[in-house]
Amino acid sequence: MTKEFSMSRRRALGAIGASGAGFALASAAAAQEAGSAPVPPSTVTxxxxxxxxxxxxxxxxxxxxxxxVDPAFNGLAQPNAPxxxxxxxxxxxxxxxxxxVGKYLVFSDIPNNCQYRYLSEDGHVSVFRQPSNNSNGNSFDYQGRQLSCEHLTRRVVRYELDGSVTILADNFEGQPFNSPNDVVAHPDGSYWFxxxxxxxxxxxxxxxxxxxxxxxxxxxxxxxxxPPEVGSAQREMPTAVYRIGPDGTVTRVVEEEGAPDPNGLAFSPDQSRLYVASTGKGPGDQGPGGGGNIFVFDIANGQATNGRLFSDCMVDDVKCGPDGLSVDVYGNVWSSSNAGRNVGYNGxxxxxxxxxxxxxxRLPEVCGNVCFGGPKRxxxxxxxxxxxxxxxxxxQGSGPA
Incomplete structure (x- = not known):
C-alpha cells in the first residue's frame, strides 16, 4: 500500500466518522426541538x-x-481495568x-430459590445453597458468619461457623415481617435490616x-x-428498617414515613451514618410507596435520627432507581441503578x-445490588x-462485606 493511498483512506474514514457523529448530534437536537426524548440506543456502547x-x-x-462525571471519580476508578x-x-x-476468609463471593438468584458461590481463584460458579428460601440480601458479620434475608420465610438468618442456622428475627411484636431484603452488621454486635x-x-x-x-x-x-408450612402469613405491617440488638431484641429504627419501601442499606466507614435506598412501590402497598431515592440517617446509641434526602438518583434527567448500596473507605456511596428501559443508565x-x-x-442489564470484594477488597x-x-x-470497600 502506498503512502498516498494510506493517507487518502485515513481521510475518508475520518470523514465518514465525522459525518456519522454529525448525523447523531443532529438527530438528537431535532428530537429535543420536537419536545420528545431521544430513543435510547439498543446497547450501551x-x-x-x-x-x-x-x-x-x-x-x-x-x-x-x-x-x-466529576474528575474526583478518576481517583476511584482503575483506568486500565475492564x-x-x-x-x-x-x-x-x-x-x-x-x-x-473463604475468598469467595456468595450471591442470590431469588426466583430460582438458590444461592451461588463464585471462587476468585478460577472464576468457578456453583450452587452454594438450594433451596435458599428465596433469599435476597446477604452479608458477612465481623465474625465471618453469613447473614441472609429470606423472602419465603419472612425472616433473617445467620449461618454459624459449625454449619447450623440461627433465626435472628422472624417477627416484630408478634407480627410477621413483610419480606426482609438486605442486612448489614454493626461493630457493636447488632444487625440492621x-x-x-x-x-x-x-x-x-x-x-x-x-x-x-x-x-x-x-x-x-x-x-x-x-413446603407445607408456607402459605398462612399475611402482610400486617408497614415497611420499615429494623435493628437486632446483641441480645436479640428487635427494634424498629426507621418508620415507613422516613424511608418508604426500604431496600439496600449500608453504614458509613465510621458507622455514624446509615444510608437507605427507598425503592419503588411493592406488592400490597396501599400508599404511594418509595420514590427511588437514597436517604441518610445519623446513628448513635442504636438509634437512627435526623433522616434526610441524600440523593434523588437523577442522572441527566433519568431516574436511576437505587436498590443495593455499598460504601468505600472514603465514604463514597456506590448504588446499583435500575433505569428500566433507559438503556445506558442501568448499572x-x-x-x-x-x-x-x-x-x-454502565451495564447492559439492570443492576440489583453491589459489594466490594476480592482479596484486597x-x-x-x-x-x-x-x-x-x-x-x-x-x-476499597468499607466493612466486612
Whole structure:
C-alpha cells in the first residue's frame, strides 16, 4: 500500500466518522426541538460490546462504560481495568457478599430459590445453597458468619461457623415481617435490616394468604410448589428498617414515613451514618410507596435520627432507581441503578459523602445490588439481572462485606 493511498483512506474514514457523529448530534437536537426524548440506543456502547471471555478486546485505557462525571471519580476508578461479565444464568441476581476468609463471593438468584458461590481463584460458579428460601440480601458479620434475608420465610438468618442456622428475627411484636431484603452488621454486635414487600409475589417468594394485601381476593394459591408450612402469613405491617440488638431484641429504627419501601442499606466507614435506598412501590402497598431515592440517617446509641434526602438518583434527567448500596473507605456511596428501559443508565452510580454524583458504570442489564470484594477488597461485584459483573477499582470497600 502506498503512502498516498494510506493517507487518502485515513481521510475518508475520518470523514465518514465525522459525518456519522454529525448525523447523531443532529438527530438528537431535532428530537429535543420536537419536545420528545431521544430513543435510547439498543446497547450501551457502539459498536456493540461482547462482555464474554472470548470476546474481542475492547478496552485500551479507561473502559468506555466507566464514566467520570466529576474528575474526583478518576481517583476511584482503575483506568486500565475492564468491566467483566463473570457469569450468566440467573433469573434475578441479588445480594452479593464477599467472604474474606473463604475468598469467595456468595450471591442470590431469588426466583430460582438458590444461592451461588463464585471462587476468585478460577472464576468457578456453583450452587452454594438450594433451596435458599428465596433469599435476597446477604452479608458477612465481623465474625465471618453469613447473614441472609429470606423472602419465603419472612425472616433473617445467620449461618454459624459449625454449619447450623440461627433465626435472628422472624417477627416484630408478634407480627410477621413483610419480606426482609438486605442486612448489614454493626461493630457493636447488632444487625440492621430492611423490610419492604417485594417478596410478597409468586416470582420471588410467596404472596399473602387469601385476604392479604398482595392477594386480596384469594385467587392465588400460595401453597403450590411450596413446603407445607408456607402459605398462612399475611402482610400486617408497614415497611420499615429494623435493628437486632446483641441480645436479640428487635427494634424498629426507621418508620415507613422516613424511608418508604426500604431496600439496600449500608453504614458509613465510621458507622455514624446509615444510608437507605427507598425503592419503588411493592406488592400490597396501599400508599404511594418509595420514590427511588437514597436517604441518610445519623446513628448513635442504636438509634437512627435526623433522616434526610441524600440523593434523588437523577442522572441527566433519568431516574436511576437505587436498590443495593455499598460504601468505600472514603465514604463514597456506590448504588446499583435500575433505569428500566433507559438503556445506558442501568448499572452503578457513585456519590460523594455530600451526595454529589461522581461517576457511574454502565451495564447492559439492570443492576440489583453491589459489594466490594476480592482479596484486597478493591473489586466491585455487581449482581445484575441475569448476570454477575465485576470491575477492579482504586478504592476499597468499607466493612466486612
Amino acid at each position: 457502539d459498536p456493540p460490546r461482547d462482555f464474554g471471555p472470548n470476546g474481542a478486546p475492547n478496552v485500551y485505557f479507561w473502559d468506555p462504560d466507566v464514566i467520570a 468491566v467483566e461479565r463473570l457469569w450468566t444464568g440467573a433469573l434475578w441476581a441479588e445480594g452479593p457478599a464477599w467472604s474474606g 430492611t423490610d419492604p414487600p417485594y417478596g410478597g409475589q409468586l416470582y420471588e417468594g410467596a404472596p399473602d394468604a387469601p385476604g392479604g394485601p398482595s392477594n386480596p381476593n384469594g385467587l392465588l394459591d400460595v401453597t403450590l410448589g411450596q 452503578v452510580t457513585c456519590w460523594s459523602p455530600e451526595g454529589a454524583l461522581l461517576g457511574r458504570i 478493591n473489586r466491585l461485584f455487581m449482581a445484575a439481572s441475569q448476570s454477575l459483573y465485576a470491575v477492579y477499582t482504586a478504592t
